[in-house]
Amino acid sequence: MQVIDARADAARINELFYQHIPESGLRNYWHPVALSREITERPLARTLMGDPVVLLRRQGVAYAVANACPHRGTQLSKGSCEFPGSRTLTCRYHGWTFDVADGRLVAALTDGPDSAIVGKARVRTYAVAERQGIVWIWLADSAPVPVEQDIPRGLLEASEVHTVRRVAAGNWRWHVENPGLGHATFLHRDSAYMRMVDMFGYAEGPSAVLGTEGEDGEWLLDKFAGMGNNREYPGLGTWPPKRFGEVIKLTKFADGPLGVNSIVSVRLPGIVRVSNFPIGGSLYYEWFVQTDADHYLYFQVACGYPKTLLQRASWLARFYGWGRWAGMVRFNAQDLSMTEDSHTYAKRHGSNDPAPLYRPDGFQLAWRKYALEQLRGGKVPELRPQPAIREATSY
Amino acid sequence: MQVIDARADAARINELFYQHIPESGLRNYWHPVALSREITERPLARTLMGDPVVLLRRQGVAYAVANACPHRGTQLSKGSCEFPGSRTLTCRYHGWTFDVADGRLVAALTDGPDSAIVGKARVRTYAVAERQGIVWIWLADSAPVPVEQDIPRGLLEASEVHTVRRVAAGNWRWHVENPGLGHATFLHRDSAYMRMVDMFGYAEGPSAVLGTEGEDGEWLLDKFAGMGNNREYPGLGTWPPKRFGEVIKLTKFADGPLGVNSIVSVRLPGIVRVSNFPIGGSLYYEWFVQTDADHYLYFQVACGYPKTLLQRASWLARFYGWGRWAGMVRFNAQDLSMTEDSHTYAKRHGSNDPAPLYRPDGFQLAWRKYALEQLRGGKVPELRPQPAIREATSY
Amino acid sequence: MQVIDARADAARINELFYQHIPESGLRNYWHPVALSREITERPLARTLMGDPVVLLRRQGVAYAVANACPHRGTQLSKGSCEFPGSRTLTCRYHGWTFDVADGRLVAALTDGPDSAIVGKARVRTYAVAERQGIVWIWLADSAPVPVEQDIPRGLLEASEVHTVRRVAAGNWRWHVENPGLGHATFLHRDSAYMRMVDMFGYAEGPSAVLGTEGEDGEWLLDKFAGMGNNREYPGLGTWPPKRFGEVIKLTKFADGPLGVNSIVSVRLPGIVRVSNFPIGGSLYYEWFVQTDADHYLYFQVACGYPKTLLQRASWLARFYGWGRWAGMVRFNAQDLSMTEDSHTYAKRHGSNDPAPLYRPDGFQLAWRKYALEQLRGGKVPELRPQPAIREATSY
Numbered sequence A, B, C: 001m002q003v004i005d006a007r008a009d010a011a012r013i014n015e016l017f018y019q020h021i022p023e024s025g026l027r028n029y030w031h032p033v034a035l036s037r038e039i040t041e042r043p044l045a046r047t048l049m050g051d052p053v054v055l056l057r058r059q060g061v062a063y064a065v066a067n068a069c070p071h072r073g074t075q076l077s078k079g080s081c082e083f084p085g086s087r088t089l090t091c092r093y094h095g096w097t098f099d100v101a102d103g104r105l106v107a108a109l110t111d112g113p114d115s116a117i118v119g120k121a122r123v124r125t126y127a128v129a130e131r132q133g134i135v136w137i138w139l140a141d142s143a144p145v146p147v148e149q150d151i152p153r154g155l156l157e158a159s160e161v162h163t164v165r166r167v168a169a170g171n172w173r174w175h176v177e178n179p180g181l182g183h184a185t186f187l188h189r190d191s192a193y194m195r196m197v198d199m200f201g202y203a204e205g206p207s208a209v210l211g212t213e214g215e216d217g218e219w220l221l222d223k224f225a226g227m228g229n230n231r232e233y234p235g236l237g238t239w240p241p242k243r244f245g246e247v248i249k250l251t252k253f254a255d256g257p258l259g260v261n262s263i264v265s266v267r268l269p270g271i272v273r274v275s276n277f278p279i280g281g282s283l284y285y286e287w288f289v290q291t292d293a294d295h296y297l298y299f300q301v302a303c304g305y306p307k308t309l310l311q312r313a314s315w316l317a318r319f320y321g322w323g324r325w326a327g328m329v330r331f332n333a334q335d336l337s338m339t340e341d342s343h344t345y346a347k348r349h350g351s352n353d354p355a356p357l358y359r360p361d362g363f364q365l366a367w368r369k370y371a372l373e374q375l376r377g378g379k380v381p382e383l384r385p386q387p388a389i390r391e392a393t394s395y
């Protein structure tokens, strides 16, 4: 376990972060894109990190290719399967027929079997994997790593996996930095979810720890010493007001499944984990997959671990009766309203303009440092030998 | 009184005008932005000259600050007042709390009373004043002048003040140049309002006079010798056709309140005044406050001076029964259709491209010269010593 | 008759084509813009090749001028005719009055008969002609050629002329290149129209011939040796599947009116002709007139040649009962979906990025060569002396 205190390097870390961690997302990782049951023989069009992509199934296997015919640019999602039982997709315009596994042109139906173009054109393919009913895609040109490397064990081992997915306005980087106890106790204070769990106040002595906790691998863990509450702000008054109660039952969030104790954790390529959310006994993961310059797919996954039929019934009742709606839909919509503003602001001021940081942002700073140091396939210059430039940030 | 004949300097004036009088508006002046009754404890978001601004009231006083938290850019209009009775606004995202009078960060509710960021961040503030039920804002960084300096006396002294406000497509500079008798007798000829007052034809011998008339301060006055009517146009015919009547009752517009005799007048920062509009015995003022690159707030104010209860009842009956609808809403909507086209055209051709000017545009040219010479805080080079370039304009 | 085989010059032709044949369209030609019955005294606004244009009729004659007053840019389509019986159009804003035949300013109604601006301003005019109930416009500055030079004889001599017109998303160049037998038998295979005529398979031995056929002048003719059908594609299967029938009744399309035998032909400035479409005994022409950067007017014309009243009744019954809806509306809408994708793709990749071409694209390549060589008023460098660069294209 390594406590990351990045304050001394803040200015340099921020500069490097905006330079090396692209707005369009990290391609050298597996990202969730859809549910397995959504991928059928019929092509499905998506835009991912600016690429038009078409997803489809052939002989039971999911594939992804660029959604543009190399001939005249027709969207291949308008195409059809002309040879049932084959792995092909035929373009609607002139019948060019591609093997979706390797992208090669295997026939040009309007030019006969002897067409000279066969074998000379190719459509870009993307590696696809399916785990736990979710379709994962590798958007880089490089050879993909085993998909299990990029899926948390808490998801791989869950017996219940349920998602909420929506396209949000903004940039993924702002949403990865949303978690942390700085916002939770304030932004969400009036949500139905938060009123139930009765958390309100602020985290004291927060720190970021990179380490393992139980069996879900290495994460950047958001740790804190305790909760501050009902403090006196000179000249302003007491806050939070007494009426919200004084008992902070944060213990509710500790002791999560698989030994996850931290409430919030983050790992590359920008996965957020919350323990005991949206209902007790669960692990919650979210991904932010940039689609175009101003939108990203907000992919939320709740994982349950019931063992008996009775446990399963109880878990589902609590999830669909309360947690999904109050937590994943409503509570998290409050975040979306904030991260959209950050994007608008960054576009106006230039996204490299570092925000002034305050104490709870230590976790965000630690995330930036961790991302730079651990970035797969990235070539980020040394961080430490540089002298610290304390003055350049207000953290 | 000084007659402004700017023809000899036309080319140079036009060039300097587009150079020194910005499309985004003149910041060194007070502009109307809303009604006093619209500003409450609950924040109100507006965009003014490209700046996102939030207006709100604390302890009865109206304030304006930038509508973006300096921390992560959240719109402060989503914020709340966490300390009732204070002058603060708290950001929705992480609880940063600002004094809206000076913009200073006075608390960070998610970091406790000892937060080191307090006093180290600040949100931009704008000076605000309220007069006659209207909220005025000063958008420059410079120290504001007394607000009375920028509000015509005819408005300050009115006993009835009624407004029509809408966001129009276009640029404020084209609308300030809309008035003048060149357009009024033609564009508005088929409006219900114009048919009633029976004005139709064209102004003869127009000239622009910078001077005072009665008690409403110095304005650029649109003067003319008389009205031409039913003239013979060689090869075309007589115009206007007889059916519209030959009697031009322009005297209806002279003898306005406070000794204002000119029908139309203009002053900085782009205020248009019309006497006896939209009903007799009134003064009418309009402002054009640019919001974004393609829109401006069209802020119309009718001022009445009834003294007795009976006079007041009569004024209100005529205003709401006729003048507001026929004059300020419908008649002025005809102008909006024209000024929007000028904006579209200027965007296509570059707004520095001077239009060919004709005799009635002498008033517009005089306005440009006056604006350049009197611009507050502007540093406009000498106009006169330059030799006249008569050939460069078709005026 | 000259067989055009452009394969040896493919790379150079493609490069020159994108360089000399502009996205915005070919101005040195007559283009259809509206129906004669749509042009009345009341101005009609259109955007053509990026130019705002206003069309109107005076004394029975159709005229076109720029839709922007040179004074302040007001759309002249908002104007009126103030001198009935004259050829004038008066601007709505300040009454500037233009002769629509030569564009000269003949009066300024708000400045009196002695206005000095008269004769000193001018609005741009466009040559207009009317033939067969269609209004044709010449968008170049150059002197127009006789309009008959740009209208196919099959249209000039038709006794029935019926149109379908719509604004489509995309670029005209992609739609001119849509025809050819490469796409027809595949894209349209499931259209109601195609199922009736029972054409399905692919063209064998296609070649492009520049020549005359019957009485409709010189066209680039899409010729082919026969239709391939139900072939075996190694490793994939037989295609098209038997169920679609084996008899290709392409003869239905030969023997068109005026001796037109080829199914599809093309000529400058980008006119497509189809014989016996949308019903037997007809000639069909289509134009693609770019409006703005992303749209074009898709102007479709069906020409019939009935001589007796009975023939006429039969032609109209077949046209309105079947051909117009099944052919011109639905069948051709399939093309629009494809050409829009080509435009999106070209914008993403740069429109100069040559698509890989296959055998049936020989017709498109021949069209590019023909367009470059015959372009009116164009100065295209020699094509032939260059050594062939076979490797640069995948054709």
Ligand code: FES
Residues within 6 Å of the ligand: A069, A070, A071, A072, A073, A074, A091, A092, A093, A094, A095, A096
């Ligand atoms: S565009 Fe796909 S086959 Fe031609």
Ligand code: FES
Residues within 6 Å of the ligand: B069, B070, B071, B072, B073, B074, B091, B092, B093, B094, B095, B096
């Ligand atoms: S964005 Fe306003 S407090 Fe963080």
Ligand code: FES
Residues within 6 Å of the ligand: C069, C070, C071, C072, C073, C074, C091, C092, C093, C094, C095, C096
């Ligand atoms: S804008 Fe047309 S007459 Fe003034």
